[in-house]
Amino acid sequence: MYYKSTRDSSVNVTSAQAIAQGISKDGGLFVPSEIPKITFNDIKNLGDMSYPDRAAFVFSKYLTDFSEAEIRYCVDNAYSDKNFDTKNICELAHLFDGTYMLELWHGPTCAFKDMALQILPYLITTSAKKIKLNKKIVILVATSGDTGKAALEGFKDVEGTQIMVFYPADGVSKMQKKQMITQEGENVAVCAINGNFDDAQNGVKSIFTDSEVENELSKNGFMFSSANSINWGRLAPQIVYYVSSYAQLVYNGKIELGEKINIVVPTGNFGNILAAYYAKKMGIPVNKLICASNSNNVLTDFINTGVYDRNRKFHTTISPSMDILISSNLERLLYHLCGEDDSQIREWFSSLYDCGKYEVSDEVKDVLRKEFYAGFCDDSQTKACIKEQFDKYSYVCDTHTAVAVKVYEDYREKTKDKTKTIIASTASPYKFSNSVLVALSEIDQAMDEFELVDKLNEVSKLDIPKSLAELKYKEIRFNDTIEKNDMKAFVLKSLGI
Numbered sequence: 001m002y003y004k005s006t007r008d009s010s011v012n013v014t015s016a017q018a019i020a021q022g023i024s025k026d027g028g029l030f031v032p033s034e035i036p037k038i039t040f041n042d043i044k045n046l047g048d049m050s051y052p053d054r055a056a057f058v059f060s061k062y063l064t065d066f067s068e069a070e071i072r073y074c075v076d077n078a079y080s081d082k083n084f085d086t087k088n089i090c091e092l093a094h095l096f097d098g099t100y101m102l103e104l105w106h107g108p109t110c111a112f113k114d115m116a117l118q119i120l121p122y123l124i125t126t127s128a129k130k131i132k133l134n135k136k137i138v139i140l141v142a143t144s145g146d147t148g149k150a151a152l153e154g155f156k157d158v159e160g161t162q163i164m165v166f167y168p169a170d171g172v173s174k175m176q177k178k179q180m181i182t183q184e185g186e187n188v189a190v191c192a193i194n195g196n197f198d199d200a201q202n203g204v205k206s207i208f209t210d211s212e213v214e215n216e217l218s219k220n221g222f223m224f225s226s227a228n229s230i231n232w233g234r235l236a237p238q239i240v241y242y243v244s245s246y247a248q249l250v251y252n253g254k255i256e257l258g259e260k261i262n263i264v265v266p267t268g269n270f271g272n273i274l275a276a277y278y279a280k281k282m283g284i285p286v287n288k289l290i291c292a293s294n295s296n297n298v299l300t301d302f303i304n305t306g307v308y309d310r311n312r313k314f315h316t317t318i319s320p321s322m323d324i325l326i327s328s329n330l331e332r333l334l335y336h337l338c339g340e341d342d343s344q345i346r347e348w349f350s351s352l353y354d355c356g357k358y359e360v361s362d363e364v365k366d367v368l369r370k371e372f373y374a375g376f377c378d379d380s381q382t383k384a385c386i387k388e389q390f391d392k393y394s395y396v397c398d399t400h401t402a403v404a405v406k407v408y409e410d411y412r413e414k415t416k417d418k419t420k421t422i423i424a425s426t427a428s429p430y431k432f433s434n435s436v437l438v439a440l441s442e443i444d445q446a447m448d449e450f451e452l453v454d455k456l457n458e459v460s461k462l463d464i465p466k467s468l469a470e471l472k473y474k475e476i477r478f479n480d481t482i483e484k485n486d487m488k489a490f491v492l493k494s495l496g497i
């Protein structure tokens with residue numbers, strides 16, 4: 001197994017190279033040269049395995065240049081009950097009538113990003129060792145909230161790494177800010193930028209591509225790598241939980257081996273739902289992949305019409321992690337769907353770059369409609385859905401997950417399809433206490449982030465995640481706010497250069 005670039009099919013690298021490098025030099029994303037298969041017998045065997053064992057099995061199919069011991073080292077460090085509040089790592093909760101919530105938020109930062117970011121540091125450092133980079137890896141992240149904290153928790157105190165996170169001073173929620181400025185670990189730094197998310201993102205990009213910085217780093221034994229969702233090392237771990245939950249449903253007698261299921265995913269950058277697509281192509285029996293969007297419904301339109309058009313109004317919603325108009329992982333799907341035609345991908349994506357728009361071929365449109373169903377809902381529908389689920393099933397979902405539940409309800413209504421279904425639940429409701437409470441009851445706008453958490457606990461009776469409860473007593477470690485032009489100096493100073 002090797003990895004090709006979506007923009008140049010002649011690229012041919014090992015998984016270690018793909019993960020250490022992050023993105024291909026031609027600007028394309030790394031994809032596996034073939035999608036490995038699993039059999040029904042494999043699925044049966046996975047049934048009574050632990051999550052780390054299931055992960056090791058899936059990784060052995062994709063990271064064929066890793067030894068068994070290297071894979072074990074990665075999965076055992078990442079998926080333990082030191083980091084997750086359940087031994088199962090993720091949970092399947094029955095909601096109604098053959099519909100299961102796949103709770104992916106039992107990790108340290110209470111969002112599904114932990115599923116990949118807990119293991120990525122081990123995958124990156126192991127990859128770097130394998131290809132003899134012999135450098136300390138520096139991770140730079142610009143964040144609008146969830147990714148930054150999940151990356152900090154993943155990389156904290158991981159030997160051979162340093163991580164620096166920049167966030168917009170006025171662009172993250174109070175809880176997200178608290179999570180970041182109290183971050184523990186000897187190899188971490190966090191800094192606010194006077195500016196918005198784009199300023200932080202552009203600042204990070206310009207440091208990444210600054211050859212002077214690169215030279216300085218190299219002289220001092222450092223190199224940059226990327227923790228964002230285009231790295232294959234973030235996608236592969238997401239395939240695991242779809243394979244794992246299918247095996248679990250079979251094992252628990254909830255479905256027959258071979259029975260098809262639907263998978264519903266609240267989608268932003270298209271990483272999570274793409275992982276479900278890979279699981280299907282590996283041999284997990286899947287009927288429809290249901291792509292749920294908020295008012296930023298560029299993917300809904302794309303799947304329904306074959307025209308991707310980012311020239312539209314950007315909406316700030318109560319599901320901010322899905323407020324995205326360019327879904328980068330879509331490029332991987334299209335590469336597979338168009339018969340791995342790299343020149344076709346270059347054409348579509350340069351059109352996206354130049355005019356914000358492209359239209360795929362009729363063949364690709366047909367496959368898209370066959371494999372996927374797409375829908376969206378707005379904030380008021382999202383809130384109504386949170387309330388409805390709570391009233392009917394005493395189940396509280398966060399704002400992102402509620403988008404998925406609502407789109408799934410619309411799908412069932414429209415198609416009458418009763419196929420058993422998994423809905424990806426991507427964040428703990430406590431992470432978005434304010435919006436969830438607004439949906440469930442009256443709130444006092446003067447409440448601070450911890451009063452909101454207590455109030456949600458009172459209303460919902462759901463346990464407060466320990467990591468959020470403990471924040472209240474944590475010492476503030478990172479109080480810097482800098483101008484965006486000073487980011488480069490901050491990076492060099494933090495590295496002692």
Ligand SMILES: *Cc1c(COP(=O)(O)O)cnc(C)c1O
Binds near residue numbers: 146270271273401426
């Ligand atoms: C990142 C995120 C999403 C979107 O996932 P993609 O892989 O970007 O499609 C959905 N919900 C939450 C809570 C997230 O943090």
